[in-house]
Amino acid sequence: xxxxxxxxxxxxxxxxxxxxxxxxxxxxxxxxxxxxxxxxxxxxxxxxxxxxxxxxxxxxxxxxxxxxxxxxxxxxxxxxxxxxxxxxxxxxxxxxxxxxxxxxxxxxxxxxxx
Amino acid sequence: xxxxxxxxxxxxxxxxxxxxxxxxxxxxxxxxxxxxxxxxxxxxxxxxxxxxxxxxxxxxxxxxxxxxxxxxxxxxxxxxxxxxxxxxxxxxxxxxxxxxxxxxxxxxxxxxxxxxxxx
Numbered sequence: 093x094x095x096x097x098x099x100x101x102x103x104x105x106x107x108x109x110x111x112x113x114x115x116x117x118x119x120x121x122x123x124x125x126x127x128x129x130x131x132x133x134x135x136x137x138x139x140x141x142x143x144x145x146x147x148x149x150x151x152x153x154x155x156x157x158x159x160x161x162x163x164x165x166x167x168x169x170x171x172x173x174x175x176x177x178x179x180x181x182x183x184x185x186x187x188x189x190x191x192x193x194x195x196x197x198x199x200x201x202x203x204x205x206x
Numbered sequence: 207x208x209x210x211x212x213x214x215x216x217x218x219x220x221x222x223x224x225x226x227x228x229x230x231x232x233x234x235x236x237x238x239x240x241x242x243x244x245x246x247x248x249x250x251x252x253x254x255x256x257x258x259x260x261x262x263x264x265x266x267x268x269x270x271x272x273x274x275x276x277x278x279x280x281x282x283x284x285x286x287x288x289x290x291x292x293x294x295x296x297x298x299x300x301x302x303x304x305x306x307x308x309x310x311x312x313x314x315x316x317x318x319x320x321x322x323x324x325x
Contacts, residue, residue: 125312132215134297134315135251180249191301191312192239192258197251 094119096198098183103203105170105177113168113201115183121196123189124166128152129180129200138181141166142189170203178205208233210300212316219288220324227283227319229298235259239301240274240281241313246294257281288323295320 096117105111117124123142127135137150141160155174160166166185170177182200186193209232219225231240242254255265257274265272269286285292298316 132317134210134317135313136315137312140312182249182251184251189312191303192256193301194241194253194256195251195313196253197243200249202249 096183096185096196098181098198098201100201101199103201105203105205107205108172110169110171111203113170113181113183113203115166115168115198116164117166117183117185117196117198118164119185119196120163121185121187122163123186123193124160125184125186125195126150126156126158126166126168127182127184129182135182138168140189177203179203208238208300208302208314210298210314210316212296212298212319214319215317216320216322218322218324221290222287223323224284224286225288225321225323227285227296227298227321229281229283229316231279231281231298231300233300233302235302237303241297241299241301242272242281242283243297243299244294245297245318251297254283285321288321290323290325293321293323 099114125140126138136152138156139158141147147158147160157169180202183198184195186195211230238259240257243251245251262274271284273282295318297318299313301313
């Protein structure tokens with residue numbers, strides 16, 4: 093089955109620690125995205141990548157970092173610089189970056205900072 | 207700048223009722239795309255429909271229908287004969303062709319409408 097996997101489903105972190113969220117897709121999509129969702133709010137774009145070894149900041153990139161070493165993988169690191177990291181994180185992919193492309197989403201990772 | 211407004215934060219209906227979810231968008235671009243996504247309690251967003259700005263035909267898919275009106279910048283979603291399984295958060299989103307986006311945002315999402323269908 094083609095799709096997007098994210099791991100772990102739940103993640104707990106102590107303040108001051110960096111954590112990395114995994115995102116893998118087997119849809120052969122070029123574009124990948126990371127979104128943050130807070131309770132009662134829409135999705136906000138953190139980072140996106142059009143192609144391997146290339147990525148761009150989204151609307152709320154501060155305190156986050158990403159890499160795109162393989163087409164299938166787009167891990168997100170939440171650094172200690174992120175002031176309020178507790179949120180639900182969603183990874184998505186699409187054939188290309190153009191706005192008409194449907195985005196496919198993973199099941200999400202819920203991060204809680206203790 | 208683009209903006210999507212879903213004024214209804216929460217809607218609660220009884221099974222078999224019809225329900226309409228409102229979506230109003232703002233953009234200066236003449237070419238754009240509108241989407242609806244469903245987010246069930248599991249968390250994963252599921253694509254429901256895409257519409258481009260040049261196609262104002264209404265669409266029906268089973269119990270779902272969409273009403274796109276450029277004159278009022280709205281793209282409303284109606285569920286007929288709602289079922290408990292329809293309970294979810296529904297997001298409306300606006301997309302622009304590559305090169306016209308700002309701040310790197312390819313899709314601008316509304317804040318979502320939580321729909322609860324009670325038995």
